[in-house]
Amino acid sequence: MLRRRQLLAAAATLPAPALAQGAAPRPAQIVVNASGGAMEQLFRRSYFAEFERRHGIRVVATSPVDFGKLRAMVESRNVEWTVTELGGQDFMRAKELNLLEPLDFSIIDLSRYPAAVRDTHIFPSSVYSTVMAYRSDVFPTGQHPVGWAQFWDVRRFPGPRSLRNHPVDNLEFALLADGVPMDRIYPIDMDRAFRKLEDIKPHITVWWTTGAQPAQLLVDREVVLASGWNGRFFDIARRGAPVAVEWTGGSLKQNAYGIPRGARNAVWGQHFLQIMTMPELQAVYATELAYPGLHPDTPNHVSAEVRPHLPTSPGNIEKQYWIGVEWWTQNGARAQERWNRFMLRRS
Amino acid sequence: MSSAVDRAAPARAEERRWVWLALPAVLFLGALFAWPVLRLLAQAVEGGTLEHLEKAVLDELYVEVLVESLEIALWVTLLCLALAYPVALWMLRAGPWGRALALFMLLLPFWTSVLVRTYAWMVILGRNGIVNRSLLEWGVITTPLPLLHNLTGVLIGMVHVLLPYMVFPIYAALLRMDPDLPRAAEGLGAPPWRVFQRVVLPLSLPGVFAGCALVFVLALGFFITPALLGGGRIIMISMLIEQQVREFLDWPFAAALSVVLLVVTLGAYWGLQRLTGGNRLAAG
Numbered sequence: 361m362l363r364r365r366q367l368l369a370a371a372a373t374l375p376a377p378a379l380a381q382g383a384a385p386r387p388a389q390i391v392v393n394a395s396g397g398a399m400e401q402l403f404r405r406s407y408f409a410e411f412e413r414r415h416g417i418r419v420v421a422t423s424p425v426d427f428g429k430l431r432a433m434v435e436s437r438n439v440e441w442t443v444t445e446l447g448g449q450d451f452m453r454a455k456e457l458n459l460l461e462p463l464d465f466s467i468i469d470l471s472r473y474p475a476a477v478r479d480t481h482i483f484p485s486s487v488y489s490t491v492m493a494y495r496s497d498v499f500p501t502g503q504h505p506v507g508w509a510q511f512w513d514v515r516r517f518p519g520p521r522s523l524r525n526h527p528v529d530n531l532e533f534a535l536l537a538d539g540v541p542m543d544r545i546y547p548i549d550m551d552r553a554f555r556k557l558e559d560i561k562p563h564i565t566v567w568w569t570t571g572a573q574p575a576q577l578l579v580d581r582e583v584v585l586a587s588g589w590n591g592r593f594f595d596i597a598r599r600g601a602p603v604a605v606e607w608t609g610g611s612l613k614q615n616a617y618g619i620p621r622g623a624r625n626a627v628w629g630q631h632f633l634q635i636m637t638m639p640e641l642q643a644v645y646a647t648e649l650a651y652p653g654l655h656p657d658t659p660n661h662v663s664a665e666v667r668p669h670l671p672t673s674p675g676n677i678e679k680q681y682w683i684g685v686e687w688w689t690q691n692g693a694r695a696q697e698r699w700n701r702f703m704l705r706r707s
Numbered sequence: 708m709s710s711a712v713d714r715a716a717p718a719r720a721e722e723r724r725w726v727w728l729a730l731p732a733v734l735f736l737g738a739l740f741a742w743p744v745l746r747l748l749a750q751a752v753e754g755g756t757l758e759h760l761e762k763a764v765l766d767e768l769y770v771e772v773l774v775e776s777l778e779i780a781l782w783v784t785l786l787c788l789a790l791a792y793p794v795a796l797w798m799l800r801a802g803p804w805g806r807a808l809a810l811f812m813l814l815l816p817f818w819t820s821v822l823v824r825t826y827a828w829m830v831i832l833g834r835n836g837i838v839n840r841s842l843l844e845w846g847v848i849t850t851p852l853p854l855l856h857n858l859t860g861v862l863i864g865m866v867h868v869l870l871p872y873m874v875f876p877i878y879a880a881l882l883r884m885d886p887d888l889p890r891a892a893e894g895l896g897a898p899p900w901r902v903f904q905r906v907v908l909p910l911s912l913p914g915v916f917a918g919c920a921l922v923f924v925l926a927l928g929f930f931i932t933p934a935l936l937g938g939g940r941i942i943m944i945s946m947l948i949e950q951q952v953r954e955f956l957d958w959p960f961a962a963a964l965s966v967v968l969l970v971v972t973l974g975a976y977w978g979l980q981r982l983t984g985g986n987r988l989a990a991g
Contacts, residue, residue, distance in 0.1 A: 520834075525934075525939035564939075565856055565938060566856045566938040566939065567938055567939020567940065568939070569934050569935060569939065570935075573935075576829075580830075580833055580834075580835055581834065581835050582833050582834050582835070582855075692954075692955070693955045693957065696950065696954065696955070697768065700768055700772075700942065700947065700950075701768050703939060703940065703942060704768065704771055704772065704775075704942060
C-alpha cells in the first residue's frame with residue numbers, strides 16, 4: 361500500500377504525458393509510416409529522436425504512404441503501423457471509411473491550433489500553400505502583383521504566366537480574381553470560376569504538371585508569374601534565383617497523419633502525435649523545407665531569415681485561406697471533367 | 708501459279724510441325740497479357756452495365772481527345788517516316804564505320820530515360836533555350852519562336868523517342884533486298900529516280916509498314932512527353948485514363964476508355980494490314 365501511494369505521489373509531480381504512460385504497457389517499438397526520403401531523415405532528427413528520448417520506445421520508419429494498404433490492414437485486422445501519414449486528400453476518405461482511431465485530446469494538445477484544421481480523427485502535421493511567385497527582376501518587390509486579381513491583370517503586369525493543370529486551387533484563384541471574398545469561396549460557383557479562367561487562359565503559356573515545374577519555369581524565365589508550392593520557391597530563392605513569393609490569396613493545405621483503427625499500441629501513437637505538436641521540433645522541419653507544423657509558436661523557433669518564408673508566419677497566414685477539402689472530396693471528379701473540357705477548347 | 712501453290716503446301720505442313728516451339732511464349736503471353744486484358748474488358752462492363760462504355764464513346768470530351776490522339780499519332784508516324792527513310796537508305800550505302808556510327812547514334816537515346824530526354828528538350832526548345840537564343844543572336848528572328856508547350860514541342864519530343872522504331876524495320880527491309888535488282892535496273896537504263904520508285908521503294912514497303920504500325924501504336928499510348936512538352940494544352944487519351952485510375956479510382960471507366968483505345972488501335976492495325984495486303988506486316 362505504502363509503495364502504491366508513493367508511486368502515485370511521484371506520478372503527480374510528473375508532467376501529464378508521463379502519467380498516461382503508466383496506464384499502457386510499453387512496447388519495444390512503434391512503427392511510423394510516411395513518405396520516406398529526405399523527410400524521414402528530418403523526422404529522425406526531430407520527432408523520432410525526441411520520442412525515443414522521452415519514452416524509451418524505438419521508432420521504426422516505413423514507407424511509402426499507401427491508402428490501399430491502410431484499408432487492407434484495417435479490414436484484415438492486421439495493422440502494422442502505429443501512426444501513418446495520409447496522402448493528399450485521402451485523409452477525408454480514410455475518416456469516412458472509418459479507418460482511423462479517434463485522436464485522444466487528453467494526450468494530444470491541439471488547443472492552440474487553428475480551428476480550420478482541428479479534427480476528431482485527422483492530425484494536422486504540417487502545412488503548405490499554393491502561392492503566387494514572381495520574377496523579382498521583372499517586377500521589383502513592391503511593384504509586383506498582389507493577389508489573383510492582379511495576376512489576371514495582364515495589362516498592368518504583362519508577361520507569360522503559369523498555373524497548374526488541375527482544377528484544385530485554380531477555381532479558387534479565379535473566384536478571388538473575380539472579387540469573391542476569401543471567406544465566401546465555398547461552395548465554389550463553377551460557372552463563374554470557369555468564365556473567369558477563360559480570361560486568363562490565352563496568357564498561360566504553361567499549365568504545369570509536376571511540382572518542380574513552376575520553379576524551373578521561373579528560373580528559366582519561361583514565365584514571369586506562376587502558382588506553385590511555397591517550399592519549391594523557397595528552395596530556389598535560397599539558392600539565389602530572383603524569385604519571390606506573394607502570400608495574398610495563397611491556398612493553405614495540411615499534410616495529415618492518423619492512427620489506423622485497431623493499431624497495436626495506439627496509445628503510443630497518440631503520444632507520438634503529441635511529440636509532433638512540439639513547436640521546437642516543427643521548427644527543424646520548417647527551416648529545411650519551409651513546410652511548418654501548425655503550432656502557432658513554431659515561427660518563433662525558426663531563424664529570422666526563414667520566418668518570412670513560412671506560410672504560417674504572422675503577416676502571411678492572414679492573407680491566405682484554407683482549402684475546402686470537403687468540397688473537393690465531393691466535387692473533385694466533376695470539377696476535373698469540366699477542367700478537361702476547358703483545356704480542350706481552343707481559344 | 709500452280710507451282711507456287713505446290714511449293715507453299717509442304718512449307719505450311721512444315722510450319723505446323725514446329726508450332727509447339729511457340730508454346731512457352733504463348734503461355735507467357737496468355738497469362739501475363741491476354742488474361743489481364745480480358746479482366747480489363749470485364750471491368751469495363753462491371754455490374755452488367757454499359758454506362759461506362761457508353762460514356763467513353765458518346766461523350767464529346769472523350770471522343771475529341773481520342774480523335775486528337777489519333778491525329779497526333781498519325782503526324783508523328785509521318786514525320787518519323789520522312790526522317791527515317793533517308794537515314795535507312797544512307798545506312799545501306801555507308802561503309803562499316805558510317806553504319807556503326809549511325810547505329811550508335813540511333814541506339815544512344817534508347818539508353819536514356821524518356822523523362823530525362825523530355826527535360827532535355829525543354830532546355831533546348833524553351834523561350835530562352837539554345838535554339839531560340841542562337842536564332843535571336845544571329846538576327847534570324849526578333850521574338851522567340853513558340854517551340855515548346857504546344858503541338859510543335861510534343862511532335863519534336865515524340866518523334867525523337869520513336870525514330871529508331873521506324874529506322875530499323877526500313878533498314879532491315881532494305882538489307883534483305885537483292886542488291887543486283889537496282890543494279891539491273893540501272894543497267895537497263897533507268898535513271899536513279901526511276902530505280903528508286905520502281906525497285907527500291909516497292910521492295911522496302913514491308914519495312915515501311917511495319918515501322919509505321921510500331922510507331923503509330925506506341926505514339927497512341929504516350930503520356931509523359933505530351934504532358935510535359937505540351938504545356939497542358941495537349942491532352943492524349945492515355946493521360947485521361949491515368950487520371951481516372953490514379954486520382955478518381957474510377958477503374959471501370961478507366962477500363963472502358965482503355966477498351967475503346969484498344970479497339971481503335973486494333974482497327975488501325977487491321978486497316979493498315981488490309982491496305983498493304985496480307986502478311987507483309989508480319990514479314991516486316
